[in-house]
Amino acid sequence: MTLEQELPPDPAAVAANNRLGVTLQRGVSIVLIALGLYVVVQSLALSYYTPVGPGPGFFPFWLGLLLIALSAASVIASFVSKMPVVFEDMIIPEPAASAQMAINFVMVGFFALTVVPLGFVLSMFVVLLVLLLVNRVHVLMALAVALGGGLGASYAFSNWLHVYLPPAPYGALSAIGL
Amino acid sequence: MTKRFAAVLAGACLIVAGVTAAQAQTYPEANKRSSVIVAATAGSGADITGRLVTSGLEAAFPGNSYQVVNLPGAGLQVGMQALADAPKDGYTFGLTSLPTVITLSMDAARGAQFNRDSFIPVANFAYDPGAIAVQVDSPYQTLADFIAAAKEKPEELTVGVTGPGGREHLDVIGIEQAAGVKFTPVFHNDSGLALNDLMGGNITAVQGSVGDFTAQVANGRIRVLAVFNDKRSTFMPDVATAEESGFKIYSGTSRGFALPAGAPEAAATALSDAIGKMAADPEMIKRVQDQGLELKYMDHTQYGAYWDSEIVRLTALTAALPK
Amino acid sequence: MLDTLSYFVAGLGTALTPEYLMYALIGCLVGTLVGVLPGIGSAGGMVILLPITYGMDPTGAIIMLSAIFYGSYYGGTISTVLLSVPGEVASVVTMLDGTAMAKQGRAGAALSIAAIGSFVGGTCAVLALVLIAPLLTDVALRFGPPEFFALLAVGLATLSLLAGESMLRALAMAVFGLMLGVIGSDPTMGMPRFTFGLTPLLGGLDFVPVVMGLFGLSEVLLASQNPVGKVANVSMKALYPSKQEFKDSGMPIARGTVLGFFLGLVPGTTQALASFLSYAVEKGVSRHPERFGKGAIEGVAGPETANNSHANAALIPLFTLGIPGSPSVAILLGAFIMNGLTPGPLLFSQHPQVVWPIIASMIVGNFMLLLLNVPLVGMWVKVLQIPLKILNPLIIMFICLGTFLVNNNPFDVWVMLLFGLLGVILRKLNFPMAPLALTMIVGPLMEGALRQALSISRGGLEILVRGPLSISLLVIAIIILTMPLWSGKVRRRSAVLGADAVD
Structure with missing residues (x-):
């Protein structure tokens, strides 16, 4: 793998990274405040209390308020506290690492989209092949692992454990028992 | 979506x-x-x-x-x-x-x-078939006893059922409508946990199915009051149907x-x-x-x-x- | 008492005949396998062998099925520690320290300790079933909705022990987890809440896709940035725990056994809850809570012991009362009934020739699993010698497969993907995720129990403190919740309360 990276020794870069981290932490807290507001507003449409205890809207209402309070408090605390905040990793990875993360992410989405229409074996074969090639595994090795992984898992689950996995369309792979 | x-x-x-x-x-x-x-x-x-x-x-x-x-x-x-x-x-x-x-x-x-x-x-x-059960030392021997008690104490008898609006809950509403009484339903996610609450004396009865009750009847922990079918169950031939008790409820x-x-x-x-x-x-x-x-x-x-x-x-x- | 022992010894004799030994071994192997494979839990594994048991003799059938049940909790640790994919929901919390140990080349030690702890927890629970089961019969019945609610309150209170560097962020994550638990049809009127019109959400957000995303996928995604460290140096010395690690694991294993055992007696609690509580307890009593999450052996030993102890103890209400405390145990109950046996007090008097070999075989099975797991640690750890560029895609395959298999539905894969992204963000920004997972388990159970309690009292809140059991549990909850505030040592306080408290 060529993506190995060390934390940059440059103290200015580390300080900048920590500042970015604190800013983003506040950002997440603000998103949580917004989420809390949404939940509170939505919960108003649900009945709050019934003759035998809290109704469907009771807990969402109070949880929403609580989330707003806690997130607001942590935003305020981040301005008040003088304790240095340290982040282990670079918040924004190097472009190559970011790209690889994105491809991993997209391929899981590809699996979700195609597992039913294409069947498990074909869908997983494509996912594995792409991920292996992106990781710069040799083409032959990648083909072997992708085939072995997709077919192997499918065999183990369908034929051995009798767990249903979506088959390939038009019985394409029925000749080999899948 | x-x-x-x-x-x-x-x-x-x-x-x-x-x-x-x-x-x-x-x-x-x-x-x-x-x-x-x-x-x-x-x-x-x-x-x-x-x-x-x-x-x-x-x-x-x-x-x-x-x-x-x-x-x-x-x-x-x-x-x-x-x-x-x-x-x-x-x-x-x-x-x-x-x-x-x-x-x-x-x-x-x-x-x-x-x-x-x-x-x-x-x-x-x-x-x-649906059935209703009480603890074995409960004072209620028959469905009629149970309903008579419910008439005296509206909403005081609690009946364990699985989720709101489910079959068992609707069975209880069916009994309420047929007999002019009112119970308090207690919702459980599965019949095993409802039975645990029944056997622990937390609720008065559980509305379920014959299959939910056979094991605990054999253990002598619960008593089935009625089966909601047109004939008695082969698993509990001694238990009267609701029809025999005067309530034409089948579920x-x-x-x-x-x-x-x-x-x-x-x-x-x-x-x-x-x-x-x-x-x-x-x-x-x-x-x-x-x-x-x-x-x-x-x-x-x-x-x-x-x-x-x-x-x-x-x-x-x-x-x-x-x- | 002597009667019981002689029955047990006779049962052990039967369990040790080659035929029953083979059934136990098959069960242990299948159990380990379904434990290793993410997505298939103990229940799934038992179902796979259920058809084979038609026509088998009842004792053999139930020996095999129960071996799958308790065996799966051994297997779950393996994928959790080595691949950062939770093999079983009960092993999620083991990830926090197990994967960190793997990165330090201590995967073998983590697996050995987990196997030993599982053995101790499982065997003690079975011995308790043999020796003191009659005394424990009523424990399950003492837990009505108010007591169950109070017990869950204790679980929720352990949050205060799970916080990382910031209590505020930990609590915010806990509340977020409770909100995720609110999704679905509410337990009071069946009203859909926060389902966004998505049918699969009507039944609530499944736990498996959420943790697979938060803990599993996010780990793989982050590995793109920090690829070093996972490949362990697999020398024999590194395979087995050091003296210090053995010493550090002793008490966590003991505490995990007791904790898992008592939770197992209460129907409705899960193995995951037992392992979470054990983790919180270990972190709470530790003199170095800051080591947790960075490869503390106690964080592996405690939870892995607790979930096995829970699994075996959960069989006590089944045997003595006929009450199945969890879906997996319910399948076992089904197997009993299908073979014409009714679990409960009568089982022991009417079918001693069936029930005692089954119980004795659980000791045999736990022993087999110990033998299977410890010497094979070297083999399992070899998985880490696969180059990361090949291993990571395979891990993604297992995560996708495991998530998909929960409901045979791609919807869960989308949920997992979403939470994988969230996990990356939360991890990078030091938002702790363990509180979120804990509250997501506890929240829905608590709301259900509260509703049940208040239905019984027709709205009166006094039912929540109706007896000594619920009161003492609630007091324990308050003590744990406020622990960070009053536990004296300043050094300790700054470690727990962290950045927000010190200025």
Whole structure:
């Protein structure tokens, strides 16, 4: 793998990274405040209390308020506290690492989209092949692992454990028992 | 989003390759793969029943295979939606649990995209009549005692049932309407935990099915007051039916099969006949009884009529649910 | 008592005949396998073998099925530690320190300790079933909704022990987890809440896709940035725990055994809850809570012991009362009934020739699993010698497969993907995720129990403190919740309360 990276020794870069981290932490807290507001507003449409205890809207209402309070408090605390905040990793990875993360992410989405229409074996074969090639595994090795992984898992689950996995369309792979 | 999602699920059932199957003269054609949607997790009671029947169908139609596809989620709603949207070639059918399929589609808030017209009833196979039980040292010996007490103390008697609006809850509403009383329902996620609360003396009674109660009756911990069926249960012949106590309430959980609407009629009759033959097999009867269920075969038309009558019965009861 | 022992010894004799030994071994192997494979839990594994048991003799059938049940909790640790994919929901919390140990080349030690702890927890629970089961019969019945609610309150209170560097962020994550638990049909009126019109959400958000995303996928995604470290140096010395690690694991294993055992007696609790509580307890009593999450052996030993102890103890209400406390145990109950046996007090008097070999075989099975697991640690750890560029795609395959298999539904894969992204963000920004997972388990159970309690009292809140059991549990909850505030040592306080408290 060529993506190995060390934390940059440059103290200015580390300080900048920590500042970015604190800013983003506040950002997440603000998103949580917004989420809390949404939940509170939505919960108003649900009945709050019934003759035998809290109704469907009771807990969402109070949880929403609580989330707003806690997130607001942590935003305020981040301005008040003088304790240095340290982040282990670079918040924004190097472009190559970011790209690889994105491809991993997209391929899981590809699996979700195609597992039913294409069947498990074909869908997983494509996912594995792409991920292996992106990781710069040799083409032959990648083909072997992708085939072995997709077919192997499918065999183990369908034929051995009798767990249903979506088959390939038009019985394409029925000749080999899948 | 829901629509698109339903379409994706429908794809889940795309096992059968044949394009011209819908015009088939004979059903099933030789060497076909059918999928059987079971809207419950592998290993649940419904799943075991489903697998029992598919193994029977494989024996009845040699060369054909039947793959159980478990699609649990949201009660039965995910699986039933998938069945309604499944290919209409007759080679995808599903296990249907009445009355839950009906109660789900009646609850507008759940947004189910299916109803009675989405399915062709095939046959009913197993049945578990509803029943009500109390602790063994409870003062109530009969359903009449229990109802008399409820008349004296409105809302004070608590009855454990599974989720709000479910069959057991509606059974309790049925008793309330028939007897002019009021209970307080206590919701549990499964009958085992409700029984634990009953045996611990936390609730007055549990409304469930005969199959839920047989083990604890044998242990001498609970007493079944009544069975909500037209005849006494073979598992507890000493227990009177609700009808004998003067309440004409019939309710229970059934497990049958249905095809998606639009599938060939020939498929429904062929499957119905095959299941009928299976239901007469003593070995099969024993297998079903081992699960604590009664085998109750209804053919294609009988099952449809039963489905319709349940809709009429439940419409009256769901109107009484707290909004 | 002597009667019981002689029955047990006779049962052990039967369990040790070659035929029953083989059934136990098959069960242990299948159990380990389904434990290793993410997505298939103990329940799924038992179902796989259920058809084979038709026509087998009842004793053999139930020996095999119960071996799958308790064996799966051994297997779950393996994928959790080595692949950062939770093999079982009960092993999620083991990830926090197990994967960190793997990165330090201590995967072998983590697996050995987990196997030993599982053995101790499992065996003690079975011995308790043999020796003191009659005394424990009523424990399950003492837990009505108010007591169950109070017990869950204790679980929720352990949050205060799970916080990382910031108590405020930990609490915010806990509340977020409770909100995720609210999704679905509410337990009071069946009203859909926060389902966004998505049918699969009507039944609530499944736990498996959420944790697979938060803990599993996010780990793989982050590995793109920090690829070093996972490949362990697999010398024999590194395979087995050091003296210090053995010493550090002793008490966590003991505490995990007791904790898992008592939770197992209460129907409705899960193995995951037991392991979470054990983790919180270990972190709470530790003199170095800051080591947790960075490869503390106590964080592996405690939870892995607790979930096995729970699994075996959960069989006590089944045997003595006929009450199944969890879905997996319910399948076992089904197997009993299908074979014409009714679990409960009568089982021991009517079918001693069936029940005692089954119980004795659980000791045999736990022993087999210990033998299977410890010497094979070397083999399992070899998985880490696969180059990361090949291993990571395979891990993604297992995560996708495991998530998909929960409901055979791609919807869960989308949920997992969403939470994978969330996990990356939360991890990078030091938002702790363990509180979120804990509250997501506890929240829905608590709301259900509260509703049940208040239905029984028709709205009166006094039912929550109706007896000594619920009162003392609630007091314990308050003590744990406020622990960070009053536990004296300043050094300790700054470690727990962290950045927000010190200025």
